[in-house]
Amino acid sequence: MNLQGKIGSFYRSQPFEFFDDFAWTEGGTSFQLTPPLPTLKWFIGLFPGSGTPFFGSTTSTEGGKNGRLHVASGNVSGNNVNVQLNGNCFVFQRGRRMYFESLLRVSTVAASTVQLVVGMFSSNLNHYDNMATTVADGFGFTMSEDGDLEYVIRSGGSGSKTDTGQDITAATDFLIAAYYDGGNNIKFYRDGTLIKTIETLPSDGAHLTPTFNIGTGTTTSVSLIMDYFGAWVDRA
Amino acid sequence: MTGTINLPRGRATGMRTSGLPISFFDHFISGGVTISDAALADESDPYGHFGTGFGTYIVFADTNTTGFLPRIAAAGDGGHVEMKTDATSGERVGFQLYGCSFAVAAKRRLYFETRLKTANVTADMFVGLAFTATDPHADAPQDYIAFGLTGDADIEIGCGLADSDAGDFSGTDSTVDIVADTFTTLAFEYDGASTVSFYVNGAAAGTIADATVPVGTVLSPIFCIESNGAAETLTVDYCAIEVDAG
Numbered sequence: 001m002n003l004q005g006k007i008g009s010f011y012r013s014q015p016f017e018f019f020d021d022f023a024w025t026e027g028g029t030s031f032q033l034t035p036p037l038p039t040l041k042w043f044i045g046l047f048p049g050s051g052t053p054f055f056g057s058t059t060s061t062e063g064g065k066n067g068r069l070h071v072a073s074g075n076v077s078g079n080n081v082n083v084q085l086n087g088n089c090f091v092f093q094r095g096r097r098m099y100f101e102s103l104l105r106v107s108t109v110a111a112s113t114v115q116l117v118v119g120m121f122s123s124n125l126n127h128y129d130n131m132a133t134t135v136a137d138g139f140g141f142t143m144s145e146d147g148d149l150e151y152v153i154r155s156g157g158s159g160s161k162t163d164t165g166q167d168i169t170a171a172t173d174f175l176i177a178a179y180y181d182g183g184n185n186i187k188f189y190r191d192g193t194l195i196k197t198i199e200t201l202p203s204d205g206a207h208l209t210p211t212f213n214i215g216t217g218t219t220t221s222v223s224l225i226m227d228y229f230g231a232w233v234d235r236a
Numbered sequence: 237m238t239g240t241i242n243l244p245r246g247r248a249t250g251m252r253t254s255g256l257p258i259s260f261f262d263h264f265i266s267g268g269v270t271i272s273d274a275a276l277a278d279e280s281d282p283y284g285h286f287g288t289g290f291g292t293y294i295v296f297a298d299t300n301t302t303g304f305l306p307r308i309a310a311a312g313d314g315g316h317v318e319m320k321t322d323a324t325s326g327e328r329v330g331f332q333l334y335g336c337s338f339a340v341a342a343k344r345r346l347y348f349e350t351r352l353k354t355a356n357v358t359a360d361m362f363v364g365l366a367f368t369a370t371d372p373h374a375d376a377p378q379d380y381i382a383f384g385l386t387g388d389a390d391i392e393i394g395c396g397l398a399d400s401d402a403g404d405f406s407g408t409d410s411t412v413d414i415v416a417d418t419f420t421t422l423a424f425e426y427d428g429a430s431t432v433s434f435y436v437n438g439a440a441a442g443t444i445a446d447a448t449v450p451v452g453t454v455l456s457p458i459f460c461i462e463s464n465g466a467a468e469t470l471t472v473d474y475c476a477i478e479v480d481a482g
């Protein structure tokens with residue numbers, strides 16, 4: 001027990017953190033695709049319609065060691081699966097650092113195909129399709145159908161996404177992370193290396209939550225295999 | 237898996253004999269977030285964090301009709317659980333972690349910390365570690381270490397040992413007041429001997445070192461709010477417990 005001289009208010013002094021290593025799915029219900037969705041840990045949207053998604057834990061033959069989540073889009077252009085942690089409990093606020101990190105892979109990087117979003121974003125039912133419109137706030141990474149890994153920022157309903165210049169290899173793990181320093185900067189990392197620092201920030205006080213989305217722009221189903229997603233933010 | 241697990245040097249007999257404390261922490265971020273306020277039936281969800289069937293916590297209430305059972309707040313900063321009574325005196329709602337797993341035992345320090353707020357300063361509240369209970373104010377649990385409110389702003393501290401017939405919870409005024417709708421950090425530490433030290437917002441708020449300290453018992457975190465005639469809301473940010481391994 002190491003309370004570091006802060007007994008009486010130790011945990012209050014620690015960041016609020018979330019981590020899911022997808023080692024299990026809480027009795028099989030966390031990612032259950034049938035109602036009652038609102039009661040689940042992760043909230044799932046399927047577009048358009050249901051497609052034919054696969055959603056579950058990977059098996060050992062799919063690289064499922066230590067727990068991995070496997071999400072696959074349907075095979076109709078525009079099919080995608082949108083997932084957000086319920087609760088919107090990460091508040092982006094000046095003076096409070098925020099960080100997220102995820103280790104993941106995608107099944108293909110074929111042109112015109114992959115529609116990927118990973119990061120901390122405000123509530124939306126379809127973060128890929130609505131990234132340039134109704135996704136109010138957030139920061140993270142996207143991969144548009146040209147196969148480029150991009151960093152994206154949303155601030156009060158506007159924002160941008162920019163090619164990181166980083167190439168992704170199909171079916172190979174890559175580590176992405178972003179860090180808000182509590183001041184004016186958000187820093188984006190790929191495999192532990194800083195690749196971009198920006199000074200555009202989400203709205204002060206915006207409620208964000210861990211978010212990921214995988215979809216296809218062709219008739220090829222795309223798989224996202226996520227090893228883990230972790231995030232933390234300084235307490236108010 | 238290749239290779240071997242690296243157990244602590246010289247202590248390769250298991251985690252719990254390595255001296256690491258037993259830790260429990262809940263930010264209250266997962267589970268239902270959009271459950272209706274309208275009826276308890278809507279909230280008897282067997283899947284969510286506060287499910288009555290397979291959930292982590294036991295939820296209890298009386299015939300509450302206009303409040304709501306513990307649920308994850310839709311947009312709590314850092315994750316919150318909230319619960320509400322209606323405006324009838326005696327209406328109560330609360331929750332307790334399944335199983336009494338935290339030992340108050342000699343030579344094993346125990347630490348409890350939570351951050352919470354009440355909508356008013358008129359409620360009865362019982363928060364801390366206790367043996368199983370569903371009406372902790374009117375029928376104090378058999379064993380407990382707790383903070384309480386008894387209808388005013390005074391934050392009370394109390395311990396109980398084999399106290400099942402004690403009736404109403406009655407603590408000692410910590411001399412610190414709770415402020416309506418303002419988060420307060422409550423913590424206590426049992427020193428592994430005979431003393432429990434209480435803290436409010438990080439500052440010392442009294443000690444108890446008498447025969448009521450429930451040494452030799454096993455307890456579980458509990459949160460309960462009860463109305464004295466006004467609608468009351470209890471919002472909990474987190475609950476954390478550490479206890480030295482046996």
